Amino acid sequence: MDTSAKRNKSSPPAPDIGRETRLELYRLQLELRYCEKRAYDLFLQNLIKGTSHLSLGQEAIAAAFGVAMRPDDWTFCTYRGHAHTLARGASMEGVLGELMGRQCGLLGGKGGSMHLTDVKKGAMGSYAIIGAHLPVAAGAAWSAQYRGTEQVAVCFFGDGTANIGAFHEALNFAAVWKLPVVYVCENNLYMEYTPISAVTAVEHPAADRAAAYGLPSIIVDGNDADEVYKVAREALNKARAGGGPSLIEAKTYRHSGHSRADPAKYRPEGELEKWLQRDPIVLYRERLLKLGFNEPTLIDMEAEAMRQVDAATATAKASPLPSVDDIEKNVWADGGSAWRN
Amino acid sequence: MDTSAKRNKSSPPAPDIGRETRLELYRLQLELRYCEKRAYDLFLQNLIKGTSHLSLGQEAIAAAFGVAMRPDDWTFCTYRGHAHTLARGASMEGVLGELMGRQCGLLGGKGGSMHLTDVKKGAMGSYAIIGAHLPVAAGAAWSAQYRGTEQVAVCFFGDGTANIGAFHEALNFAAVWKLPVVYVCENNLYMEYTPISAVTAVEHPAADRAAAYGLPSIIVDGNDADEVYKVAREALNKARAGGGPSLIEAKTYRHSGHSRADPAKYRPEGELEKWLQRDPIVLYRERLLKLGFNEPTLIDMEAEAMRQVDAATATAKASPLPSVDDIEKNVWADGGSAWRN
Amino acid sequence: MAELTYRDAVAAGIAQEMTRDENVVFLGEDVAAAGGVFKATVGLLDKFGPRRVRDCPISEQAILGAAMGAAMTGLKPIAEIMFSDFLAVCWDIVANEIAKIRYMTNGQITLPLVIRTANGAGSRFGAQHSQSVENWAMAIPGIKIVAPAFPADVKGLLAAAVRDPDPVLFFEQKSLYSMKGEVPDGEYVDELGKAKVLRAGRDCTIVALAAMVHRALGAADILEKEHGISCTVVDVRSLVPLDTQTILREVVKTGRLVTVEENPRLCGWGAEIASIVADECFWDLDGPIVRITTPHVPLPSADLLEDNAIPSVERVVREIREKID
Amino acid sequence: MAELTYRDAVAAGIAQEMTRDENVVFLGEDVAAAGGVFKATVGLLDKFGPRRVRDCPISEQAILGAAMGAAMTGLKPIAEIMFSDFLAVCWDIVANEIAKIRYMTNGQITLPLVIRTANGAGSRFGAQHSQSVENWAMAIPGIKIVAPAFPADVKGLLAAAVRDPDPVLFFEQKSLYSMKGEVPDGEYVDELGKAKVLRAGRDCTIVALAAMVHRALGAADILEKEHGISCTVVDVRSLVPLDTQTILREVVKTGRLVTVEENPRLCGWGAEIASIVADECFWDLDGPIVRITTPHVPLPSADLLEDNAIPSVERVVREIREKID
Ligand SMILES: Cc1ncc(C[n+]2csc(CCOP(=O)(O)OP(=O)(O)O)c2C)c(N)n1
Ligand SMILES: Cc1ncc(C[n+]2csc(CCOP(=O)(O)OP(=O)(O)O)c2C)c(N)n1
Ligand SMILES: [Mg+2]
């Protein structure tokens, strides 16, 4: 973990990561990976319509926060939110079913890939318009602060998002009100197809702006689940203790294109290959072996993740399509959509 | 002038300010002051309807830029824009006439106090929705850059404006495109009635954020016309030379309330008095006398400014009201407002 | 019954609901210490303290985003957007986030929140501070829309809006803030989605909203007394839900519909009502549907120009005399 | 005449105008190097270079603000907003700045600029990427609005928009991007404000826009062949200026009006047209005015749900059969 000079030195050093936690981090990364891969396969089979934005290569971040967060904390994520939603405990069939537009989908087919939500698990929505969910996360944090519940809101977003107005408003607002919210910028080097460096005045779109909100600059290796876990734990503790918001920039890379439609031709030769060598799951597996975890356990875990994905796929495929009547349901709290008498 | 450590040390030191320029700075401050005072009197006589936001106490900034700018440079200002518009050479009867809703008004009564504009003088509009004109100024700067004209866009705004999204977008955009635009934050300590410190995560709403756009932090005494003039000249030269945007924070204070309706009760006792002692015009007069300018010249100048204001008031009062037909004019470039055939 | 101004009825409505429910909170720019630029929220900070009544930076997206996030996690925020024109700077939060989240999540997230805003012309503020934008909001599925014309309705409908489980956009008409009227004492809650027939006539049904209700009433008076034209006046009060039953019933009775809208012409709420009437009670109509609106221009600031742009009592009288016989 | 897709007609129109006028510049997100997320601007960077074709940060307010500032100082920018839903994040610049500045300055500032954006449903993108928001824009005085249904119109109207001295919001319908059609070769410029009668009938006039034009044509075919109902189909093409002469004339001929709108129901452009017709040719109407729209809900994402929300050929046939005899 790399923190700027300004970082608050007085926060307690993160205690070491326990073995159970490490296994949990590995397990979760595997589940996210295999579920995303399945989503990709299902596109190719034309069972998933519409668009979809995968987190392949970025799983360490969602997984580490998933493990570090309290069950009653809240996640706010983007259209690239499959992993973050799963990491809070949403079911794979709920996610895959939603991508396939089935009744068993988390949103019954109403929202699709870009809006995954599972309120019972604290996954408070995926937002598809850049920047909008940053102030929304601040609002949830305000509610926790107001009611004294020590819940924290965690808000994920991309590097490109650090250039939109709502980012600025949310960060200032959260800082002034000292809200328990953790902003996590996943810097994967690209907005859609344009390199972030071509459109940003600073090298680190989030971290280099932390000072503009009186916050320490925090940069972390987003492909190292342990490092992300430590930073997450620290930021969550700070928030819970009334210390206000954090802004974390996690450096990472997406293995696939921006969305389903994107072959990612704009990437310079060799770039993907370089990052594949830093695949967070491969790295983490190596670390666990080095730390003496036994290989068969890891292999079993992998098999179990695949089995789960298969089972969820089967359930989702078997789930019926939504009903046409659903179109006019759930605009209002009464379940309907009437705008007149 | 107080600049942060990061400020580019290699820019040439500002050459000293000539005697003619100093007189010009004084003359312009007087004109702005007396014209604003007249606007205030005309409210009290109910000859000005609607709202109005005075720059009393803040004149040094508008005046210094007015003197430093090239005639073909562009000004973008806010609803608090009487002074900035006059400083570019707009006529007093055009300004007062507009405030009074007369035909001789700069906008023929269509825009009012908050939208003063005089394109022929490079006053490219006053914008009444916080933040909007910052990207617009960037666009004008882009056009100068594109056409190679070495024109500069200067954009004035308040401390409170540094918390809105458009500020962030415009600054990043201008920095990435290296646009010839100078952003001038007039920090008068208050948004409308709320102290800026109560709603801002950093002490200097603009300067403390310059680094977020790769820009040096520049703070200047906004009540010292010479200091503002030097900073202005430097930023304008940098922009003209292709060095990109600047962000300047000028510390100042408004002597009156936010707008016509505001008695400014929220100010702590003694605050106004303290700032009145730093009245930019009083300070500048003292400096001129110390520098050996002769007092009768200054007194003449003052009398001449008053005379101009009187003449403009008379002209504006004598000007007819606009015609009801004007309501449906000038939506489109053809002069009309037809939306159908 | 006490006599209150429209302005004071705002504070009364908010205070009533904040007293009742600890989870009702209020935020906006210059609303706490200063009591709002229209002085509609004076006293709330003293009564409920800085934890529940909060001043915000000039960050409308943050304000409404925060209200949304708070509403989905247990609070019932009332957020002020100072002038309705400024809804444009946070329109994404209103139209794409607040209005859509319940539907997109298939009902997992519900947003009990109120956005209050000062709407409309008459203060010589010019094109960026005078708009009537209730039609912008009406075009967006997922948000309820209220625009009261009387102090009593301000208190009662604001209370109803706070208690409603869905997001409500509450338009306060600037030109009415100093208007006085009887307001029920004690707890008072009205109902969203009910139009009111303020005057019954035979020849023509005038449907109006907010400030235009008063002009319609003024015109109806003159038309009756001076020209023998007898008009029904319906105050719509709530655009969503829309009380089409009352409107259709009253149009059927007179056979004619005139809408009076403060918004510029195109796609105003009157167009929607006209299209409903032209479909559902076409055979009961005795003549063309007439819409009286501000011309389709931004608003000018000079008093003479502004006054002549917004539909006036005289213009309503004139147009009805010309078009209804 | 060459056959072009609707998508390629966009690039052709832009290229034609950029070739003609050095002051025409083009900016947006992912539009240059990548040729746009809908591949509608492929080749422009190669042809005109990075000085005239520019990629922007995700900063819609900056993009449109920059276009505005450039337009008032001599350039003729074409700015892309990737999805029309995102107009909400820069609605202030569109509705309060671009649309109003000419009026507020009494004509001192004129803005020759075009905002292009991908509008509408059909891609299973869900509620935040599928809206038809031409009615949002129609409610704002000061901006012209075009929405072509055919590749030839894309090229010709886009060229007309670029040459127009006023700001134009140009809606490209996502669901039509891959549609092919004949497009005139060489310089081709159409005219704003002209509707087109695509099919003449006797029983009913269907007025439609963009993707709905094709559904109206499909329905008219079936109604004629299978049900003996003969329909006129009018493609509005331009909402502002609105060709009311053509619409009124065609309604008078058939005595009936049906609008087909992709936007949700309330305050759609069809409501405005209905209100004009119900006023100005009331006596020529032989029956109720019918509006066929998407229900007033945000759009669902699943294909089955989306397809059944947007007016389909079948629904147009069914509603016309039920309501027009
Ligand atoms: C306001 C807005 N503008 C543009 C888009 C289109 N868009 C979707 S994703 C994206 C890139 C976002 O980049 P980043 O924030 O880095 O996130 P990443 O996709 O890399 O995870 C863009 C421009 C949008 N959804 N919303
Ligand atoms: C988007 C928006 N929000 C709120 C307002 C209302 N308003 C007008 S001036 C102002 C205060 C601005 O403060 P500052 O930027 O410091 O400028 P000053 O008035 O002090 O010159 C506010 C909140 C507005 N015009 N636009
Ligand atoms: Mg990215």
Ligand SMILES: [Mg+2]
């Ligand atoms: Mg200020």
